[in-house]
Amino acid sequence: MIRGLYTAAAGMLAMQQRQEVLANNLANINTPGYKQDVGVMRAFPEQLIARIRDQEGPNIQGLPVMSGQPAVIGRLHSGVYMSEALPIFRQGDIAETRNPYDVALLDNLQPDQDGNERRLFFSVARLDNPGQAAQPDQIRYTRNGNWSVNADGYLVTSDGYYVLDNQNRAIRVNDPADPANSAGQQLKIGDDGALYRVDEAGNALMLPGGSERLGLKVVTNPLQLVREGTNIYRWEGGGQPEDLVQALQNDRTARALGQYTDPAVEGRYGLKQGWLERANVDPAQTMTDMMTALRAYEANQRVITTVEGTLEKAANEIGRVNG
Amino acid sequence: MQSLNISSAALRSVQQALDTTANNLANIDTVGFKRRTASFSELLSDSLNEQPAADRQQRSTPPGLRIGSGARIGLTKLDMAPGSARITDVPTDLMIEGEGFFLVSRPLYDNNGTMVGESYRFTRNGAFQVRFEAKLGAYVLHNAAGDLLTDTDGVPIMINGPVRNLQVSPEGVVTNDGTAVGQIGVWKVLNPDQLTQVGENEYDAELASGMTPYSKYELSAAKIRQGALEASNVNLQEEMSQLVNVQRAYQLNARAIAIADQMMGIANSLRSR
Numbered sequence: 001m002i003r004g005l006y007t008a009a010a011g012m013l014a015m016q017q018r019q020e021v022l023a024n025n026l027a028n029i030n031t032p033g034y035k036q037d038v039g040v041m042r043a044f045p046e047q048l049i050a051r052i053r054d055q056e057g058p059n060i061q062g063l064p065v066m067s068g069q070p071a072v073i074g075r076l077h078s079g080v081y082m083s084e085a086l087p088i089f090r091q092g093d094i095a096e097t098r099n100p101y102d103v104a105l106l107d108n109l110q111p112d113q114d115g116n117e118r119r120l121f122f123s124v125a126r127l128d129n130p131g132q133a134a135q136p137d138q139i140r141y142t143r144n145g146n147w148s149v150n151a152d153g154y155l156v157t158s159d160g161y162y163v164l165d166n167q168n169r170a171i172r173v174n175d176p177a178d179p180a181n182s183a184g185q186q187l188k189i190g191d192d193g194a195l196y197r198v199d200e201a202g203n204a205l206m207l208p209g210g211s212e213r214l215g216l217k218v219v220t221n222p223l224q225l226v227r228e229g230t231n232i233y234r235w236e237g238g239g240q241p242e243d244l245v246q247a248l249q250n251d252r253t254a255r256a257l258g259q260y261t262d263p264a265v266e267g268r269y270g271l272k273q274g275w276l277e278r279a280n281v282d283p284a285q286t287m288t289d290m291m292t293a294l295r296a297y298e299a300n301q302r303v304i305t306t307v308e309g310t311l312e313k314a315a316n317e318i319g320r321v322n323g
Numbered sequence: 324m325q326s327l328n329i330s331s332a333a334l335r336s337v338q339q340a341l342d343t344t345a346n347n348l349a350n351i352d353t354v355g356f357k358r359r360t361a362s363f364s365e366l367l368s369d370s371l372n373e374q375p376a377a378d379r380q381q382r383s384t385p386p387g388l389r390i391g392s393g394a395r396i397g398l399t400k401l402d403m404a405p406g407s408a409r410i411t412d413v414p415t416d417l418m419i420e421g422e423g424f425f426l427v428s429r430p431l432y433d434n435n436g437t438m439v440g441e442s443y444r445f446t447r448n449g450a451f452q453v454r455f456e457a458k459l460g461a462y463v464l465h466n467a468a469g470d471l472l473t474d475t476d477g478v479p480i481m482i483n484g485p486v487r488n489l490q491v492s493p494e495g496v497v498t499n500d501g502t503a504v505g506q507i508g509v510w511k512v513l514n515p516d517q518l519t520q521v522g523e524n525e526y527d528a529e530l531a532s533g534m535t536p537y538s539k540y541e542l543s544a545a546k547i548r549q550g551a552l553e554a555s556n557v558n559l560q561e562e563m564s565q566l567v568n569v570q571r572a573y574q575l576n577a578r579a580i581a582i583a584d585q586m587m588g589i590a591n592s593l594r595s596r
Contacts, residue, residue: 015586016324016326016586019582020324020325021390022579023329023333023576024329026330026333027329027330027332027393027394027576028365028391028394030337030340030362030363030568030572031363031364031397037391083388084383084388085388086383087384097360098404099400099402144364149513149514149516149517150517153513158362158364176539179511179539179540180541182513183513184513185403185422185515224384224385226384226389227368227389228367229366229368229391230364230365230366230367276362283571283575290579291582294586297589301589301590301592304593305593
């Protein structure tokens with residue numbers, strides 16, 4: 001009936017969703033490896049509006065003027081909606097925990113040759129049989145390095161996903177049947193992702209499952225990741241994310257072949273055992289955005305009340321006989 | 324309003340983190356206490372897919388709008404860092420220098436006083452006392468919970484005759500008046516996070532009665548220090564900064580609830596005239 005009513009209602013709904021995204025960012029302010037979302041607002045598809053039964057008629061050169069035909073006024077967007085929640089993959093700050101099963105991921109990978117953002121992730125998977133390597137469709141990605149060891153001795157995330165090594169196998173830290181060859185608290189993770197254990201004499205030894213390196217994956221254009229919740233992302237872009245070692249090798253090869261001459265292309269990254277990457281949520285910014293969302297919500301409500309006032313006039317005052 | 328659920332889930336988890344911090348602070352002077360650290364985890368995301376088809380183009384992320392639904396406590400990990408040594412010079416105060424636990428056993432008796440079994444627990448608390456155990460006919464070392472310190476075979480250490488000049492070597496060999504009476508076992512636990520905390524500063528060793536500890540655990544190479552106790556590994560500064568962190572997180576989420584409430588009020592006042 002009156003367009004402004006629906007436009008303002010759409011505005012209220014969009015602001016409500018924006019508030020939900022901000023509330024979720026605040027809720028996860030202490031979640032390790034959490035990446036904040038930013039709501040993206042988009043106008044409804046624009047439509048042409050026309051005056052119907054126009055007395056003047058459309059004035060098209062070379063044609064006679066016909067009255068009573070619709071005449072185009074112009075374009076109008078009739079509202080707004082939240083089209084997507086963009087995760088911001090900026091590095092979070094790191095905090096020391098001194099726990100051997102906590103790993104912070106630090107990356108400063110350069111954009112690829114086409115200028116796409118590249119980010120480093122741990123690969124994890126839910127497996128029925130942890131003895132078998134994960135299939136590509138089972139692999140998920142996370143930045144949360146807050147892990148523990150389950151009763152069977154495998155490295156798992158707090159939601160029960162197995163942490164994978166560079167051959168997509170679950171990482172076995174302890175073998176309950178063979179405590180002498182288990183890592184226990186002596187699991188070591190090198191700053192390049194190497195996995196080993198040290199014995200009492202300080203010798204570096206292999207883990208019982210034979211895993212040698214964490215499965216670090218380079219995700220090019222991480223916006224193609226789908227947030228599944230529980231700190232887990234699923235890859236929905238083309239191909240599969242590259243293995244870190246392979247990605248770095250490709251960069252070096254491209255530079256050696258002269259395909260890419262920027263010497264800064266080689267990625268830099270590091271792991272810190274006993275540390276955690278914190279959420280990259282800025283509470284002050286989030287609070288301010290929330291206040292903005294609230295006031296925009298209120299303004300839209302004011303528009304609705306105004307339109308309603310107009311309608312009231314139409315309904316109750318026009319056509320009143322004895323005024 | 325999903326926003327209310329998101330923020331109240333977060334408040335609940337922050338409350339649990341506060342509980343963990345409070346328990347650490349309460350046990351700051353408990354001998355052999357190991358602190359826990361609470362860490363958060365994200366909840367599942369909602370995905371809305373009812374979006375205009377025109378929106379499929381010109382977007383940076385895969386189709387759909389995904390909004391998370393809050394946070395929860397993911398893990399409360401045991402921090403096995405050693406505590407500092409507190410010298411007491413009491414001969415029955417023992418401290419493990421390195422990785423491992425004392426295994427203590429609690430004999431279970433039926434109404435007639437016959438032993439029907441034992442329950443085994445691990446502890447880092449080395450404050451033991453000597454008492455005469457009439458049922459065993461010998462002197463034993465027991466802790467505050469009344470559980471008996473065991474040797475490398477999981478059998479309580481028994482001392483015959485008067486207890487005089489009790490000595491414990493770094494390897495755990497107990498000598499009473501020059502005579503060796505047993506060797507204290509220090510057991511290595513691969514994954515202390517899997518142990519069930521049973522209170523009284525003890526963890527359930529999950530050994531059935533009569534089961535030898537060798538079937539599940541191995542001896543640790545850690546040394547025993549006599550006349551010292553291990554202080555808790557709670558760090559006051561760290562806990563206080565965690566407290567500040569938790570309190571501010573609570574306030575921020577409470578503020579988010581207030582804003583959601585205000586928005587609902589605004590929606591309600593649409594029909595106020």
